[in-house]
Amino acid sequence: MLKPRRRLTKRQLKEDKLLTTIYQIQTYLENEWKRIIIIGGSAVVMLILVFYFYQSNQAQEQEAASKLYILEFQYIERQAYDDQLVNGLEDIINQYPNTLSGGNATFYLANAYYYLGNYQKAEEYFEKYLDKYDGADFLKSSALAGIAASFEQRKMYKEASEFYLRSFEEFPDEYLVPDNMLGAARTLALSGQKEEAKDQCKDIIEKFPNTKQALDAERLLARL
Numbered sequence: 001m002l003k004p005r006r007r008l009t010k011r012q013l014k015e016d017k018l019l020t021t022i023y024q025i026q027t028y029l030e031n032e033w034k035r036i037i038i039i040g041g042s043a044v045v046m047l048i049l050v051f052y053f054y055q056s057n058q059a060q061e062q063e064a065a066s067k068l069y070i071l072e073f074q075y076i077e078r079q080a081y082d083d084q085l086v087n088g089l090e091d092i093i094n095q096y097p098n099t100l101s102g103g104n105a106t107f108y109l110a111n112a113y114y115y116l117g118n119y120q121k122a123e124e125y126f127e128k129y130l131d132k133y134d135g136a137d138f139l140k141s142s143a144l145a146g147i148a149a150s151f152e153q154r155k156m157y158k159e160a161s162e163f164y165l166r167s168f169e170e171f172p173d174e175y176l177v178p179d180n181m182l183g184a185a186r187t188l189a190l191s192g193q194k195e196e197a198k199d200q201c202k203d204i205i206e207k208f209p210n211t212k213q214a215l216d217a218e219r220l221l222a223r224l
Helices: 010-040 041-077 083-093 100-115 119-132 137-152 159-168 177-190 193-206 212-223
Strands: none
Touching: 010 100, 041 100, 083 100, 100 119, 100 137, 137 159, 137 177, 159 177, 177 193, 177 212, 193 212
């Protein structure tokens, strides 16, 4: 028995039109590329290719963003980091490696590994995010701090202090600067660089008075 034809929404019609256009351009290029080069030269080909890849990348980005949003929503409902979240993020990274959402998924995956206690994997994916994606400054600053925290958890205090320092020296206007300065002071002290740790504590107290970080810096300074 045939089912009644479902009425398409405006959004579905728009998506269908986009996919049809992409398919038509791709088919045309496959069948006529030699004639295009002879008649119009490489400039015409380049224009068509730019349009084709732009439309294709837009569609990929929208799909990746949608999957990432659904995964984030499910995580908020569960309020827990687990293998399901990790697997979902890995799927997005593998399917859409060159999209903005693929970059965000890389950052979230590093964060997930950190909270799951896999600090080496966390460091690896924070590094991957910084190397491959040019995201917002607060994400890059957080990725540097994430690497620092991963080193700190593995008791590699000298390396941790270097990344804490980078996180606020390279991005001095981000809101996590006081926390990262405190992280630098703490790991400098733990790595035996007490004078540098004292300087960091004094900077926190001077620049961020009447904050929890300043109070913690005063306590750390008293122990050095």
